[in-house]
Every structure is written in C-alpha cells, then in structure tokens.
Amino acid sequence: MSTTTQRATGAPIVRVDGRAKVTGAAQYAYEYPLENMAYAWPVQSTIAKGRVESIDDSAALARPGVIAVLTPDNVARLQVDVELPLPFLAAAVPDLSLLQSREVAFRGQIVAAVIATSLEAAREGAGAVEVGYEEQAHDAVLRFDDDRAYVPGVVNDFSPGNVERGEADRAFAEAPVRIDATYSTPAEHAVPMEPHSATAAWDGDRLTIYNSDQGPFYSSLPISALFGLDPGQVEIVAEYVGGGFGSKAAPRPPTMLAALAARLVDRPVKVALNRPQSFSLTTYRTPTIQRLRLGAERDGRLAAIVHESVQQSSTLVEYTEQSVSSTRLLYAAPDVRTTARVRRLDVPTPGWLRAPGDAPGVYALESAVDELAVELGMDPIELRVRNEPDADPETGQPFSSRNLVGALREGAARFGWEGRDPAPASRREGNWLVGTGVAAAHYPALVFPSTAQARAEADGGFVVRVGAADIGTGARTVLTQVAADALDVPLERVRVDIGRASIGVAPFAGGSIGTASWSWAVEKACGALLDAVQEHGGVPPEGLEVQADTTEDVGALAEMSRGGYGAQFAEVRVDVDTGQIRVDRMLGVFATGRVLNPRTARSQIVGAMTMGLSMALMEIAEPDPEFGDFANHDLASYHVASNADVRDVDCVFLHEDDKNLNSIGGKGIGEIGIVGAAAAIANAVHHAIGLRVRDLPIRIEDVRPALQDLRVR
Amino acid sequence: MRPFAYERAEDPAEAAALVAERPDAAFLAGGTNLVDLMKLGVAGPGTLVDVRRLGYDRVEHRDDGGVLIGATVKNSELAGDPGIRRRFPALSRAILAGASGQLRSAATTAGNLLQRTRCVYFQDVTKPCNKREPGSGCPAIGGSHRDLAVLGTSDHCVATYPGDMAVALAALDALVHVRGLDGEARALPLEDLYVLPGDTPHRETVLERGDLITGVELPAAPAGAAMHYRKVRDRWSYAFALVSVAAVLRTAGDGTIDEVRLALGGVAPRPWRARTAESELIGKLPTPENVQAAMGAELAGARPLPDNAFKLDLATDLVGAVLRDLTEPEEDR
Numbered sequence A: 001m002s003t004t005t006q007r008a009t010g011a012p013i014v015r016v017d018g019r020a021k022v023t024g025a026a027q028y029a030y031e032y033p034l035e036n037m038a039y040a041w042p043v044q045s046t047i048a049k050g051r052v053e054s055i056d057d058s059a060a061l062a063r064p065g066v067i068a069v070l071t072p073d074n075v076a077r078l079q080v081d082v083e084l085p086l087p088f089l090a091a092a093v094p095d096l097s098l099l100q101s102r103e104v105a106f107r108g109q110i111v112a113a114v115i116a117t118s119l120e121a122a123r124e125g126a127g128a129v130e131v132g133y134e135e136q137a138h139d140a141v142l143r144f145d146d147d148r149a150y151v152p153g154v155v156n157d158f159s160p161g162n163v164e165r166g167e168a169d170r171a172f173a174e175a176p177v178r179i180d181a182t183y184s185t186p187a188e189h190a191v192p193m194e195p196h197s198a199t200a201a202w203d204g205d206r207l208t209i210y211n212s213d214q215g216p217f218y219s220s221l222p223i224s225a226l227f228g229l230d231p232g233q234v235e236i237v238a239e240y241v242g243g244g245f246g247s248k249a250a251p252r253p254p255t256m257l258a259a260l261a262a263r264l265v266d267r268p269v270k271v272a273l274n275r276p277q278s279f280s281l282t283t284y285r286t287p288t289i290q291r292l293r294l295g296a297e298r299d300g301r302l303a304a305i306v307h308e309s310v311q312q313s314s315t316l317v318e319y320t321e322q323s324v325s326s327t328r329l330l331y332a333a334p335d336v337r338t339t340a341r342v343r344r345l346d347v348p349t350p351g352w353l354r355a356p357g358d359a360p361g362v363y364a365l366e367s368a369v370d371e372l373a374v375e376l377g378m379d380p381i382e383l384r385v386r387n388e389p390d391a392d393p394e395t396g397q398p399f400s401s402r403n404l405v406g407a408l409r410e411g412a413a414r415f416g417w418e419g420r421d422p423a424p425a426s427r428r429e430g431n432w433l434v435g436t437g438v439a440a441a442h443y444p445a446l447v448f449p450s451t452a453q454a455r456a457e458a459d460g461g462f463v464v465r466v467g468a469a470d471i472g473t474g475a476r477t478v479l480t481q482v483a484a485d486a487l488d489v490p491l492e493r494v495r496v497d498i499g500r501a502s503i504g505v506a507p508f509a510g511g512s513i514g515t516a517s518w519s520w521a522v523e524k525a526c527g528a529l530l531d532a533v534q535e536h537g538g539v540p541p542e543g544l545e546v547q548a549d550t551t552e553d554v555g556a557l558a559e560m561s562r563g564g565y566g567a568q569f570a571e572v573r574v575d576v577d578t579g580q581i582r583v584d585r586m587l588g589v590f591a592t593g594r595v596l597n598p599r600t601a602r603s604q605i606v607g608a609m610t611m612g613l614s615m616a617l618m619e620i621a622e623p624d625p626e627f628g629d630f631a632n633h634d635l636a637s638y639h640v641a642s643n644a645d646v647r648d649v650d651c652v653f654l655h656e657d658d659k660n661l662n663s664i665g666g667k668g669i670g671e672i673g674i675v676g677a678a679a680a681i682a683n684a685v686h687h688a689i690g691l692r693v694r695d696l697p698i699r700i701e702d703v704r705p706a707l708q709d710l711r712v713r
Numbered sequence B: 001m002r003p004f005a006y007e008r009a010e011d012p013a014e015a016a017a018l019v020a021e022r023p024d025a026a027f028l029a030g031g032t033n034l035v036d037l038m039k040l041g042v043a044g045p046g047t048l049v050d051v052r053r054l055g056y057d058r059v060e061h062r063d064d065g066g067v068l069i070g071a072t073v074k075n076s077e078l079a080g081d082p083g084i085r086r087r088f089p090a091l092s093r094a095i096l097a098g099a100s101g102q103l104r105s106a107a108t109t110a111g112n113l114l115q116r117t118r119c120v121y122f123q124d125v126t127k128p129c130n131k132r133e134p135g136s137g138c139p140a141i142g143g144s145h146r147d148l149a150v151l152g153t154s155d156h157c158v159a160t161y162p163g164d165m166a167v168a169l170a171a172l173d174a175l176v177h178v179r180g181l182d183g184e185a186r187a188l189p190l191e192d193l194y195v196l197p198g199d200t201p202h203r204e205t206v207l208e209r210g211d212l213i214t215g216v217e218l219p220a221a222p223a224g225a226a227m228h229y230r231k232v233r234d235r236w237s238y239a240f241a242l243v244s245v246a247a248v249l250r251t252a253g254d255g256t257i258d259e260v261r262l263a264l265g266g267v268a269p270r271p272w273r274a275r276t277a278e279s280e281l282i283g284k285l286p287t288p289e290n291v292q293a294a295m296g297a298e299l300a301g302a303r304p305l306p307d308n309a310f311k312l313d314l315a316t317d318l319v320g321a322v323l324r325d326l327t328e329p330e331e332d333r
C-alpha cells in the first residue's frame, strides 16, 4: 500500500450526511412512501398480569377506514421456539412473539392492533376495541431482599452472575476501615428523538422492513426465524436512525407489529409509537438496588469489595445487566465478590440503554469509593491511584492498555482539583453551596466479526458497503474516513453504503463495538480491493468488487483485558434556600485508544456526559405499584436535561496507542461518557452539602434536609 | 381520534352562539393544552370554536397604572410587553418561567388561566380519575403525587393547578373579565375563578357553559412596592413548578412590612393567595423567624401526602428567600 499524504482519520471531518439530515432529504423508517399504505395502532393491555378472555372488534371494524383488527385469532403463527446464534437476539424473541398467546405479562403489552387507511382511523379504531381480561394479582416492585431474586448463570455481558476471588465477606469483616452502603437507580428510558417506527411490506415470502434500527443485519435474524424464513428473505433497511441508545439494538414489538399487520392485510403497513407507548413497548434501563461493601487498610489499599446488585426483568425474558462487572477490574483488591441478581416481575422487559450495567453499577461503586475517601480523610484521586492494578485483577490477563491514572491526573490539572478543601460544605458563594466530585469510568472494548464489500468503479470512484447503522453517532462519516485512508484516496471519491441487512453480516451499533468491528472489515476489504486492482493492472470497465470477513481475525485476537478508561469531574452548586441543584461544569478525560474523528467523538462523549447529568439529577420512570406500569410516560413528566441545565460540559481524549485492540486501534466511545458521570455529580453534591444521597435521581427534597443548618450567612 | 368540527368565530356573539347550540363544543385558543388532551383522549369536544379572532388581542395600559390584558394575547407578547416589564415585572417573569419559547408563542392569556392539571392519572385514560371520570377514584393519593397539591385538596382529588402566570396575577389582584352566553359582561377576582375540588373535582372554575373570558385586568401596582416571581422546579427550564411564589412587597423606612401580597403556585388546586401569612407579616420585619411563623399559620390546614410533604417547608423557605431578596438592593441579589 502506498503511504497516504493526507489522512482522513483523525481529522474533525463534518458529517457526510449532515446536509441530508438538516434539509430533510434523509429518509427515516416512517418516511418511505409505499403504494397502498396502511397504518397499525396497538391496543395495549390495561392489566399487568392475566389473560385475554375476549376481544370484541365489531365496533372498531365498523369505523370508517378500518381495514382489519389483528388479534390472536387471525395473526400469523410464528416459530416462537426458534434457536438463534446470539443470546441477545434470542432474548428479543419473547417480546417479538406478538399475539401468539393470550397471556398478559405486563401492563401495556400489545393484545390486538387496528389496521386502517390512515393513522387517525387506526388510532380511533384501537379505542373502540373491547378487550375482556381475567386479571391476576401482579407484582411490579423491585425490592433488595426479595428472595425470589436469583443469580443468573450469565448476565448481559456473557459473564457469570456471581464471581468471587479470595474470601471477600471475611476480608471485609476484618478490614480496619469499612464502608457499607446501599444505592439505588431508577428505571430510565431512552426515548430517542425518532420514536420506534417501522414500515413493513411483503412481496410473496420476502419481507422488507424500513426500520428504526441499530443493527439491520442482526435484526433480520430473529425476524426471519420467527416467520420461518431464511435470513436472506428478510431485508431490513435502516439508512437513517434518529437515536437509539440501545433501545433499538434488537428489534422491538413495533417492528414485528408492522410485519404481522402487513401480512394480515397484504399491503404495506406503518407503525410508529407515540411517547406514552414507548414507555411500555420499548426496552428501558432496569432499576437497580446495589449494596456496596468496601474494606480498606488505613493507607487506602482496598482489602475487600462486595458488590451485590438486584435488578428486574419481565416474566418473558431473563435479562440481567452487568452492573457489577466493572467492579471486577477497576481496583486491585485481593478479595472481591460481585453478585448480580434478577427478579422477574410483571413488568415490561428491560434492555440496553447506553452503558447497560456499567452506568448504574459504576455509579454505585464510585460513590462508595468516594465515601471511603471521606472516611479515610484521603484525596479521592489518590485513593484510586493507590489501588491501580498492574494486570486485570479478575483474570490476571495483561491490559492491552489502561490509563485511568493518566486520566485522573490530567483531569485534576485541567479541572483545578489541586488545593480543593475536602471538607464537605466548606465552599460558600452567596446563597450557593459549591462542591466538586470525581469518579472513574470504564467500559470494555469489544470487537465482533463483520463483513464488508469494496468496489472500484472505472471512473475512479469507490463504493464501500457494510451493514452498519448510523444512529446519529457519525458512523457513516467515520467509515468513509477509514475507507478513504485504506484506499489512499480523498474522501470525495468514496461512498459508504450502510443500513441494510442484505449487505451482509455486520454487528449492531451497540456496546461501543460498531466502529471498531465495521472498520476492520472495511479496511480489510479496501486492502483486498487495492490488491485486486493491482492484479488486474487497473480497474476494468465493469468495475471490480471484493469481499472481506473478519471472523478469523477477531478469533485470532490474543486473550487480553481490553477497555477504555476515563475520569469524570463535576462541579455543582446547591441553592441553600431551596435545594435547587445546578451543574456548573463537567469535565471528562478519556483514554479510549485512537480517535478517528475528534468532532463526532466529542459529540458522543459530551452527549453521554449530559445523559449522565440527567441520570444524576432528573431521570426517573416512576413505578406505579397499583397498576404495574410507569406513572409518568411522556417527556413533560419524564425529565431529561434541558439546554438551561447544560452549562459547561467538556471532554478531552488522552493520546493512546494500543496495538492490541483491532485494526483501527480505537476502543469505542459510544457508552463510556455516561459511565461515572452520575457518580461525579453525586460526589460533588455530597461535597457541597455534606449529605450523601444514595438514591438517584438526587432531587430537591433529597438535599433539603442538609440545608437548614447551613443557612446562616 | 374522534372527528370534530372546527369553527372560527368572528365576533363574541357568534362564538357564544356556536357554543350554545352545540353542547359538546369548546373554545380553542392556542390549543397547546386542549389539543394535547384531545390527542390523549381526555378531552373530546365535538366542535372547536376558535376565539383568536375576536379582537381580544391587545395589552391596554391605563393612565392610572392599571392594565387590561386581552384574552387572546400571546404569552410571549405579554411577557415582552415593555409596560408589563416595567410595571409588573413579576408577571413577565412568571410567564417566562413557564413552558418553552414555542409554547409561549402559541399560548394565550385565557388558555393559560384555564390549563388543566398535569396529574399523570388525569392524563391517562386507562386509569381511574375522579376529575376526568367522576366517581372512579383518585389513584394519586396512594400513588404518584409528588407534584400534586398540599393545600385545598380533598379526599376526592389532590390535583395541582400547574400554571405560573396565574400565580403572579393572583398576587397582583387581577380581575377576570367574562362575557356570558347572553352577552352580559362581568368581572370577578382571579381567585374566585377557580373552585376547590371538594367532592366535585371535575368542576374546576365558576364558568358556565358559553362563558367566554375576554381579558384580565390589573389594578395599578402599589406605589413604591417591589415584586418578584420565583419558581422551584426539577430542572432549570421547561418544567412545571414544584413550588413557586409571587410576591409584592412594600416596606417602611425601618424595614418593617407595610404591604405584602403573596401567592403560591404548585401547592394547591388554584393559585394560592396566602392571605393569612400576609396579615401575619404586616408591621414585621421579613426575618426567617417571622416568615416561618406566618407561613406556619398559612399552612396550618395543609394536607401533605408522603411524597409531597417537602413542599411545605420549601414554600416557607422560598417565601423567606423572596422577601429577603426583595428587601435587598437589586445588585446584591
């Protein structure tokens, strides 16, 4: 390969699809105008547990525009006992098996759907369907001591639910300094800007779904299997996706509803959820209750960590987050027990949401570490540095690279940590109590096999195809940069096509694996294409095309501990009169390998840190025990940060050259920005007012008890 | 969604007639609340009678310092009106503390006054709610009520009036002008517009069918008084009040209170004029102790629930902070 004069990777290239998006030219799943379109609107269960006894659709069918009512009686039978290669795809199946049974597993489950010639008619018709239930008592409340919670064999990151090294409980009991605290995080929803939506059309036994989807190829697997089709018979198109945050990383009920409805009426059908529906028909981050026990020597060395977490899942699916996984490797404690338990409740199925497991888990761990620092009278950065391991403390494997210490040090310098008075409630500015906090961040760096195709045209242009999805991250742009460099041509000569299952095997945009996995296949295909062109002595008139598959390359990776690390800093102020909390500034420093595009990378991290701010102070889907659903289910009552809440959020990437990761040397940056952010804010709140609030979100009434005594001016 | 008719009335008589002849008709202003409730199935008017062209779209400042605000004046216009900003800054602040720029540019004076509660059960037609469906029950009392009321509630309903503007108007002694179905005009104090839930929570105001709000009148602000509106909420913009306070304050040379008007938002089914606290404070200094005592008297009849009891102390502290700040020169705030 010749040497490039100007590398596209590493440059802050503006989004190649930015113009299409802001001008409305970009087509989203709901925007494909097919002939003879129909619209489906779900009828949702109004009980949390029981059975559908009767469905009277006569009034709905009598409404103008209503074509049909989809019910358990006329729905296509699905192969609900399918086997799927990847466990997380298998886990999507029960929720996709719409109307295959009359059992109701949660409030809001789809029990029928009305298909009509307009959205309005479908919606009106849905209101006219009479459903009779046999209702049973439900339980939708998560409790730490619920003995029906159990330790699953594996959790979402494929690790065991329980892992122990040494004798953690004994070591904790014997440690001279101990912290024992219980934290909780609520259910949180992704509610991406583009709601979950799908347009499905059948052509004989071929199904095409324009889907709001983070992983079109993966999605084609459960959907084709459920219909008893070959994967190649199902095309999923996800050219543009308006956010997903994990909630669209596997197909969800709206996708299947569109496909089943289209099957029934034999014409294309569109489905888009509104916000209230999104709260029960898409996945959400499970609530967690976590008990942390840290035992330490007086010099700060950790002797023991016991991290126990209980989470919920639906009765349909065992989904357990990896909320204790980062605890296994963040610090060099000799005796560690980490246990995740799951309680199956009569609730909607939870799922991935940006840094699943690690976001709530590291919040609890890093809060406890802060409590330990206070207890020891030690600087929280020094405490972390003192417990820095040389190798992965869980597996003993070497780190491919790890620069948590560098991130903490660099952050401390930039943030102005030095000279901080550690005494809580020590900083007063007028009516404000000001505090600062720090937390560590970690997210594993994984890579999955992918395929890609590269094509040289006779006119000098190149087309690269990979089954990726750009959910707003900038993936399309970054892949174009990667391809341009691999082909050693300017960006303008390369077009990257993504967002179709038919392009071939490719993982989803999730788990921060996308860019690394797709890029590897893209680089490999481009390299092979250049070789082929050379072999041919140029590009023939009909063009040249090659394929690449990274299955073997990924399989050949040495066993190592790979992950991104970071340090989160926050400064908050609390109004001493009212308890209103304001986040003045946040700084994140990350060591996540090579940065392919500083502009899109920054937007990922700043966005995730902002999400961490919301997690710390605002987000809560309130369980409604009586009804079994979430009491609040719209964006007026489910709060996320508004512009006025986001003042100064900044991030820095440390230079990191890791040859043991993947072809691009990057660790993935989609999730790590949220990890630790809530802990940094919670620790800052404690520093500001001297009260430790252990249940997220931290709200006005939680901090107010500390204020009375601090009010003297 | 149900089909409905849309009529645009050109004069008040026509609007009244349209509503009179169709029992399921409703006035439509900015639609930012009514249309949302229609989408949710909470409201289902058969006819919408658009009142935005009736000529009630002006802010008329009078020489005596009073002002007449038309019913269809946009919230954004009212907040930005130079006379309002000069003479009634608390009103301007209250409006700007509510909703978002887009919503305020559509919302109107009368629509804002008549916005419905944000109680999550009221907005969810799959669940019971006495206000929406009399006799069906009030799940908020045992369920989600953190945002709801602590004053003026009943065993049948604990909903809060959610708005901001009306709280400032209550402190400014506003009169609401109403045109009856028969064309008769009347005016009533803003506080009297709203009725407490009692055992009829579905009745929220004294308005009768066809009653059209034509405007809101403010008397001149007391000479030499300072005023402020402050809202405490879960984020710094675009959230309803947990507690808000509108205050008008005039102090004597020695700092004691000559005149004070206090209205609370977020705590009751209507903007809550704290008259007991007001009279307790007259002649006293606005010290934390005096405010505590006055608010203690005001809140004596409160009916807090487990998750909203914090509003009581918060209201007291907020009143204390606002009165303190009003007695300090602006630059110290």
Ligand SMILES: Cc1cc2nc3c(=O)[nH]c(=O)nc-3n(C[C@H](O)[C@H](O)[C@H](O)COP(=O)(O)OP(=O)(O)OC[C@H]3O[C@@H](n4cnc5c(N)ncnc54)[C@H](O)[C@@H]3O)c2cc1C
Pocket: A636, B026, B027, B028, B029, B030, B031, B032, B033, B034, B035, B036, B051, B071, B075, B097, B098, B099, B100, B103, B106, B107, B108, B109, B110, B111, B112, B113, B114, B115, B162, B163, B164, B165, B211, B212, B213, B214, B238, B239, B240, B241
């Ligand atoms: C997401 C969101 C956040 C919000 N946040 C806030 C907030 O923080 N603070 C706040 O105060 N408000 C807030 N609002 C509410 C907003 O202020 C109201 O929706 C708005 O003021 C209603 O005015 P409108 O003109 O659109 O009323 P409409 O929706 O048109 O009407 C509301 C009601 O008034 C009746 N009506 C209208 N005009 C007349 C008339 N002339 N005579 C008699 N009856 C009439 C209608 O029949 C209807 O019942 C928020 C709204 C939303 C959607």
Ligand code: SF4
Pocket: B117, B119, B120, B121, B122, B128, B129, B130, B131, B132, B137, B138, B139, B140, B141, B148, B156, B157, B158, B159, B201
């Ligand atoms: S508080 Fe009022 S509005 Fe809310 S559920 Fe109870 S009755 Fe309905």
